[in-house]
Amino acid sequence: MEPSLFSIDLVVAARRSDELRDLPADTISRDVRDYERFLLLVKRHPSDPIAPTRAIDRIWHLHMLHPRAYHDDCHHLFGDLLDHDGGFGSEASEEPILRDTFARTAQWWHEAYGESYTGTAGGTIVKCTRNCVSRCQRKCQSMQVKGRAS
Secondary structure (H helix, E strand, C coil): CCCCCCCCHHHHHHHHHHCCCCHHHHHHHHHHHHHHHHHHHHCCCCCCCCCCCHHHHHHHHHHHHHHHHHHHHHHHHCCCCCCCCCCCCCCCCCCHHHHHHHHHHHHHHHHHHCCCCCHHHCCCEECCCCCCCCCCCCHHHHHHEEEECC
């Protein structure tokens, strides 16, 4: 088994989460694995927006609920914080961009992992309804983090 990218056990964190604890153990494990794969795609395509599936998005939110671990894990993996653009795609003008981004992500996923992106984690295009502080696609501008461009 390869070492995890994470400084915390997200499977254990999911089992403790009010929102995720009732999911079957194999679903949680798969979703954490797919989130890890998603982050590796982000690392391979640092200048391109990438869209998560709904299952990946909920693990991403879980990871962000552990801010020290999220900060450390992002800096270890990317050298910077990876921001979440909560709500992107909810505006009609953003829908085509989200669909194109999701299609490109699905293509990269298939090339990297030999699996259907939507088939691995019950994936659907995510229109995040959480009210994250940042509205940029790649990193939090409000924190004035230097590094990759949005």
